[in-house]
Amino acid sequence: MSERAQVLVMYTGGTIGMQRTERGYAPAPGLLGRQLTRMPMFQDPALPRGTMPLSKFGRHVSWRLKEYSPLLDSSNMDMSDWVRLAEEVERFYDAYDAFVILHGTDTMAYSASALSFMLRNLGKPVVMTGSQIPLVETRNDALDNLLGALTIAGHFHIPEVTLYFHHKLMRGNRTRKMDASGLDAFQSTNLPPLAEVGTGIDVAWHRVRRMPRAPLIVRPITERNVASLRIFPGITAEIMQNFLQPPLRGVVLETYGSGNVPDIRPDFLDALRRATDAGIVVVNCTQCPMGAVSPDYVGGKALADAGVVGGADMTPEAALTKLSYLLSRSELSTDEVRRWMTTDLRGEMTPPAAEPRFDFADSRFVRSVASALAPGESQLEARWQVNQALLPVVLCAAAGHGDLATVQALLDEGAAPDAADYDGRTPLHVAAARGQLEMCRFLIGQGADLTARDRWGHLALDDARRGGFAAVATMLAGAGQVSEADDRMEPVSARPFEKK
Numbered sequence: 001m002s003e004r005a006q007v008l009v010m011y012t013g014g015t016i017g018m019q020r021t022e023r024g025y026a027p028a029p030g031l032l033g034r035q036l037t038r039m040p041m042f043q044d045p046a047l048p049r050g051t052m053p054l055s056k057f058g059r060h061v062s063w064r065l066k067e068y069s070p071l072l073d074s075s076n077m078d079m080s081d082w083v084r085l086a087e088e089v090e091r092f093y094d095a096y097d098a099f100v101i102l103h104g105t106d107t108m109a110y111s112a113s114a115l116s117f118m119l120r121n122l123g124k125p126v127v128m129t130g131s132q133i134p135l136v137e138t139r140n141d142a143l144d145n146l147l148g149a150l151t152i153a154g155h156f157h158i159p160e161v162t163l164y165f166h167h168k169l170m171r172g173n174r175t176r177k178m179d180a181s182g183l184d185a186f187q188s189t190n191l192p193p194l195a196e197v198g199t200g201i202d203v204a205w206h207r208v209r210r211m212p213r214a215p216l217i218v219r220p221i222t223e224r225n226v227a228s229l230r231i232f233p234g235i236t237a238e239i240m241q242n243f244l245q246p247p248l249r250g251v252v253l254e255t256y257g258s259g260n261v262p263d264i265r266p267d268f269l270d271a272l273r274r275a276t277d278a279g280i281v282v283v284n285c286t287q288c289p290m291g292a293v294s295p296d297y298v299g300g301k302a303l304a305d306a307g308v309v310g311g312a313d314m315t316p317e318a319a320l321t322k323l324s325y326l327l328s329r330s331e332l333s334t335d336e337v338r339r340w341m342t343t344d345l346r347g348e349m350t351p352p353a354a355e356p357r358f359d360f361a362d363s364r365f366v367r368s369v370a371s372a373l374a375p376g377e378s379q380l381e382a383r384w385q386v387n388q389a390l391l392p393v394v395l396c397a398a399a400g401h402g403d404l405a406t407v408q409a410l411l412d413e414g415a416a417p418d419a420a421d422y423d424g425r426t427p428l429h430v431a432a433a434r435g436q437l438e439m440c441r442f443l444i445g446q447g448a449d450l451t452a453r454d455r456w457g458h459l460a461l462d463d464a465r466r467g468g469f470a471a472v473a474t475m476l477a478g479a480g481q482v483s484e485a486d487d488r489m490e491p492v493s494a495r496p497f498e499k500k
Ligand code: ASP
Pocket: 013, 014, 015, 016, 072, 073, 074, 075, 103, 104, 105, 106, 107, 130, 131, 132
């Protein structure tokens, strides 16, 4: 790994690089590049143009700014701009370690989603960012956002299209712009951030997508005949019918709550049925900013009967761009497009089967707590049940912190060294993912199972490699852990970039 990361900064426009004019903020060609080279955090004065000072990870990040012309307010961007960005990433893919895309905030969630679909087998970081206040202003959020995006792109090998804003790195296709004026403008409500920036940079490596095995393939989005329809109380069948007409090929139906529609309205359902019969792909997504559509309600079932497919917990932005992406592929039949819409392609959705569900029938925790509260249950029995439910979680947390005394105490309490949490992650997984070498050694000494896999099929060794914890990975491999994923994992120095 070289001591210098090469990052291409693709500047498309947006507030971040605007300047004040008599008519309000406007893009100013050339301004951003000039500004950055004057700022010490982006330009080490003793080093060539575009070289940042040595980071605390022992690396210089070198950036090259590629400014697009004209610079666009993102509300003027369309599919052709997404395709151009995807093709540019492809064109410069081998020349750079990572990409930062500076983009207006208004449609950034759409562009991030679209890019995630178009860049199949992406093996390098593509970090999008922008700001609510331009960099030229004394008080701004542009500096933090740009510095964070460049630092993450230049140091952490997260092979995804991500969006960095207000100290959070989020999977791009999970984001939405939620605040028109606040600085914490983007949220990823159905997936916690991939990284959080505070005094340090905390990457949730278990959430990061794995390195692809195959080379990058760019598949452009060309289908423009897609649309969103947000239903509202009293929407007429006539409006629906007029909307669901050719050349429309795909619709994201934004429904109430967990995917509900007026199921006592045959005219409403007929309009949908006719559309799906005519080959229009209709996808059900919730209007709520958080949560998923569920087939468990009568309204949801009525939609399924009308040929509408469920969009799980996809954002409307992700659903629309995915629909357009799939409909652009002429080799796919309508049924295949429907099937792929319900399949997770780039981490944009939690497939319904994998969604964690809490109910009294299958949750030991809830049952245990319920019985602890229930009169008549013996105190001892209730305590035992709560322990059984909680010990694995507490044990994993202590292992992750390298807290040997607590782990020892819990094992003494009767916890098994392989007690797995709700994701099938054992203390060894968690310790390996956090680079806790001593803890891993201790757990192995206690008989921890080296072959335990979590619900994504990962071994502790995979986690150590993903985290870039070379010593832990070597120790686990030496102890006999052989990862099936050997051929697709990153080299051991994946995080942060280590000097060789
Ligand atoms: N209208 C601007 C844009 O999306 C807003 C921004 O950049 O924050 O380009």
